Amino acid sequence: MPHTSRRHRNHVSNNPLRAAHGKRLQITDDDGWVHVVNTSISDSSPRTKPKTYTSATTDGSADDPDCSPSSKQEEKEKEEEEEGKLPLILPAEAPPRLTLSSLRQKFDADLAAWQTSATWTTLRDSLLRILARLPAGSEFDRLVCIGLGSPSGLRDGWVDRRDVASYQLAAFVSLVQSVQQEQEQETSQTGEAAATTRKMEIIAQDPIFNALDKQLLSSLGITVVAHPQAFSSVTAQTLLFAPGAEKRHLELVLPARPLVLFGGPLEEDTGRLYQNQQKQKDSVIEQFLTTTQSMKLVEFGPRPEAFWRMRIYWRDLVD
Numbered sequence: 001m002p003h004t005s006r007r008h009r010n011h012v013s014n015n016p017l018r019a020a021h022g023k024r025l026q027i028t029d030d031d032g033w034v035h036v037v038n039t040s041i042s043d044s045s046p047r048t049k050p051k052t053y054t055s056a057t058t059d060g061s062a063d064d065p066d067c068s069p070s071s072k073q074e075e076k077e078k079e080e081e082e083e084g085k086l087p088l089i090l091p092a093e094a095p096p097r098l099t100l101s102s103l104r105q106k107f108d109a110d111l112a113a114w115q116t117s118a119t120w121t122t123l124r125d126s127l128l129r130i131l132a133r134l135p136a137g138s139e140f141d142r143l144v145c146i147g148l149g150s151p152s153g154l155r156d157g158w159v160d161r162r163d164v165a166s167y168q169l170a171a172f173v174s175l176v177q178s179v180q181q182e183q184e185q186e187t188s189q190t191g192e193a194a195a196t197t198r199k200m201e202i203i204a205q206d207p208i209f210n211a212l213d214k215q216l217l218s219s220l221g222i223t224v225v226a227h228p229q230a231f232s233s234v235t236a237q238t239l240l241f242a243p244g245a246e247k248r249h250l251e252l253v254l255p256a257r258p259l260v261l262f263g264g265p266l267e268e269d270t271g272r273l274y275q276n277q278q279k280q281k282d283s284v285i286e287q288f289l290t291t292t293q294s295m296k297l298v299e300f301g302p303r304p305e306a307f308w309r310m311r312i313y314w315r316d317l318v319d
Contacts (some may be wrong), residue, residue, distance in 0.1 A: 011200050028029050089227075092153025096310035100215045107216060109164055113194040114170040123171070123312060124178055126295050130260060132313045133183045140259065141237040142201035145172050145222070146230050147244030152212040167306040172241045173220055174201055175262070177241065205230035206244075234258050236315075243310060247285075254288040261288075261313040265296070266308070291316050 040197055114120050149155070149165035183200070207227045212222045225233070234240055234253040242249070242263040250266075267283050294313040300306055 013118070024286075031094055071118055087314050091210040092150030092155050092208045092213070094150075094153040094210050098152055098212060100212060100219070102214055103212055104219060107151065107169065108242055110163075110166045111170040111173060114167055114300075115300050117300055117302070119298045119307060120171070120174055122295075122298050124174070126312055127175065127178055127260070128182065131179070138237065138259075140179055140200055140239050141185070141235055142203065142233060143172075143176050143179065143239045144230050144258075145203075145204040145241040146253070147242055147246070147247060148204060148206050149214060149244055150206070150208050150213050153208070155208060164306045167300070167303050168243045169217075169220075169309070171243075171262070172204075173222075175239065178209070201233070203230055203233060228252075245309070247250060251284045253288045254284045257288065257291070257315060259315050261273065261292070262310070264294070264311045264313065265309045266311075266313070267294075277294065290314075298307065 025083055123139075148168055149161045151162055151166040151169055153162070154160050180200070201223070202221060203223045203225050205225050209217070209224055217224050231249070231252045234256040236257050236259060238256070238258040238264070239260040240253060242253070242257040242261065245253075245263055254261075266289055290317050292313045294311045296309070296311050297307050
């Protein structure tokens with residue numbers, strides 16, 4: 001019986017498309033930004049450097065350092081910071097067939113679920129007590145939302161926080177409605193309610209907002225401003241809604257001492273973000289905490305992670 005021979009397959013493909021491998025990596029720099037990097041290396045071109053695409057996120061979880069950046073990446077970030085460059089942040093990718101109508105329908109359902117929850121009930125009651133203690137003439141000048149995330153799209157094409165962002169937007173809209181109702185009621189006897197409502201700005205900022213997100217926010221009476229305009233809009237008479245704010249963002253806005261802040265928990269963040277005790281004591285966040293009171297939110301049953309351990313902070317009204 002004649003022997004047969006078979007040519008062994010070469011496991012290294014000559015096809016550069018088959019040989020190319022892609023990998024997503026997450027790296028966190030010292031400033032708290034998470035960078036998602038796509039790398040591709042072709043066996044057919046071993047001398048070619050891998051292509052990288054970097055984008056930064058605005059999720060507050062970026063302050064949790066899961067891994068360290070490479071020395072080259074760290075040097076690059078420092079150079080960009082010195083040159084005043086901002087990290088490239090691309091809008092979230094919305095599904096091609098998603099429409100504003102269907103997005104608004106989902107949001108309305110999330111808003112209804114939020115406003116019937118015990119979480120909103122306790123938050124609203126706390127807000128009403130704060131408003132009742134405001135001295136005459138010290139109403140909110142604006143309500144500012146930063147770091148919300150995209151209610152319609154995937155971040156970097158694969159991170160899905162749409163439900164979280166939608167519920168958080170529902171919380172912001174509910175706060176806006178409550179403030180408007182209370183301030184209109186306060187000024188109704190003097191006939192200044194309409195003027196007060198016009199003066200109070202309602203703005204939101206997040207570089208990952210896409211066209212659908214902006215349309216949704218506009219339909220809710222919220223003006224989207226370009227990054228970093230909202231940071232300079234915060235004053236001592238501002239309600240700041242910052243559920244996804246990172247350390248670097250808080251250090252920009254807290255010196256303004258906003259009257260009310262929604263987010264955190266700042267108490268837990270200071271020890272984690274500042275390893276040096278003296279730096280922690282001197283930090284903007286720590287100084288803000290020394291002049292505020294706070295209340296922890298009740299857990300939100302439908303999506304606990306949307307408001308996990310968050311609090312509402314209000315500045316001491318007698319300074």
